[in-house]
Amino acid sequence: MKNKLLLGAVLVGTAGIFAACSDDNDSNPTLIQPTEFVLNTPAYVNETVDLENTEALRLTWSQPEYTTGNAPINATYEIQVSPTNSFTVSTDEADADEENALVADYAVIDKTSTTCFADLAASELNKALAKVAKWKADAVPAEQKTFIRINAFVLEGMNRLNAITSNVVEISVAPYYVELSDAAPIMWYLIGSNFGDGTWGNSADKVGVSNFPLFVQSDYSYDKVTGAGEITYLNYFTTEEWKILPADFNWEYAFCGTGAPNEAVYRNGGADGGNITCNPAGYYLVTINTGENTCTIVNQEITPAVYGQICITGDFCDWADQNxxxxxxxxxxxxxCYMLTVEEDAVKQIKFKIPGSWDTNWGYGSEDGEVSVCGKAAAGGKNIGVAAGTWVIMFNDITGEFSIIPKK
Known part of the structure; x- marks a missing residue:
């Protein structure tokens, strides 16, 4: 069971908004620049916190004086951590440096707070330290000094006003190795009367049967932290009804219809706007921006070749055609769509083709077996490498696009 480390005393600042004038005794407070605020010393400061077996670390701090008399105001607080007590270049800044000249010495925890306390997830602290220190699997220290401070600011749109950092608190932690990777692209799933078996099965075990993922774009830069970005789907659409579901298959947060054809809107927990339809039937390109939760459905004036069947083949099946x-x-x-399981520590090679002939086949990459999770396969291209795991493999015979998505 993981521990949650709490302070003996918690100093909680008041969260509020600028007060509006309601009578002659009220006034709108003026934003001023604070000169200091205090991150409190936690009760576990003399311990070595085992990050692998700890759930969260409680942090508390005083409220910066953003107004005369410290009237309530909505301030935002972010946690910054460093293994060296240096806070000059963040990991985000280093990642954005196209010349790779900057070296990060601290990381910012993604989750912010609007109150004067936070429960810092031990896993997030461990990941932040690993991003800065870049430990190899056999070189993680048994004990690591960790320096923590709070950065406070007032958020106005995208602007951070009157930022100020707290004092630094030093604690000791026992970190553990974690494989660092960018967040996977956020995925959405098509579901409806004409997809798969047409039963509208909204669950993970119905992926590839009743619902199908959209395509990850190989030439798109997805947000490294959140996985947000654009995913697409191009195919022929009948006039039958459909929706687009998030990865947890929750209807209340689906893309639904608006009452007009060729339109979709994010439900966001509100009323169901009905199902989506395309009219007239034809080829449409569906594009979802998963960061902004927007969806476009655009008719395409194309007349592609129609294949009655496409197969996948590879060394997983001794290169026999699999429908x-x-x-x-x-x-x-x-x-x-095809489901493929690759055993642990293995890489399998695949290609897409028409049945019974190699005259029309698609591959991708610079060499046979190169592992790729998405791309635009080319006629006669190289064998595509698929790493260990269970995968939902999608292929579009119009564009050659393929997308290899982990099956949950």
Whole structure:
């Protein structure tokens, strides 16, 4: 069982908003620049915190004086951590440096607070330290000094006003190795009367049967922290009804219809706007911005070749043709799906092709077996490498796009 480390005393600042004038005795407080505020010394300061077996570390601090008399105001607080007590270049700044000249010496915890306390997840602290220190698996220290401070500011739109940092508190932690990687692109799933078996099955075990993921774009830069960005889907659409579900398959946060054809809106927990439709039937490009939760559905004036069946093949099946599942239940179809499990520590090679012939086949990469999770396969291209795991493999025979997504 993981521990939650709390302070013996918690100093909680008042969170509020600028007061509006309601009578002659009230006034709107004026924002001023604070000169200091205090991050309190935690009760566990003399311990070595085992990060792998700790749930969270409680941090508390005083409220900066942002107004005369310290009237309530909505301030935002972020936690900054360093293994060296140097706070000159953040990991975000170093990542954004195209010349790779900057070296990070501290990291900012993603989750912010609007109160004068926070429960810092031990896993997030460990990840932050690992991003700065870049430990190898066999070189993680048994004990690591860790320096923590709070950065406070008033958020106005995208602007940070009157920023100020607290004092630094030193604690000792026992970190553990973690494999650092960018966040996976946020995924959404098509579901409806003409997708797969048409039963509207909204669960993870129905992926590739009743619901299907959109395509990750190989030439798009996704947010490294959140995975937000654009995902797309191009195919023939009938006039039957459909929706787009998030990765947890929650209807209340789906993209639903607006009452007009070729439109979709993010429900965001509100009323169901009904199902999406395309009219007239034809080819449409669906694009979702997963950061902004917007969706466009644009008709495409194209006349692609139609294949009755597309196969996947590879060394996982001794290069025999394996039929892929058509996404569309009826009408023309150009998007195909296949589930593949690759054993631990293995890499399998695959290609896409028409049945019974190598005259039309698609591959990708600079050499056979190069692992790729998305791309635009080319006619006669190299064998695509697929790493260990269970995967949902999507292929579009119009564009050659493929997307290899972990099955949850």
């Amino acid at each position: 892929m599942t058509p996404v569309n239940k009826s009408g023309e179809n150009h998007v195909w």
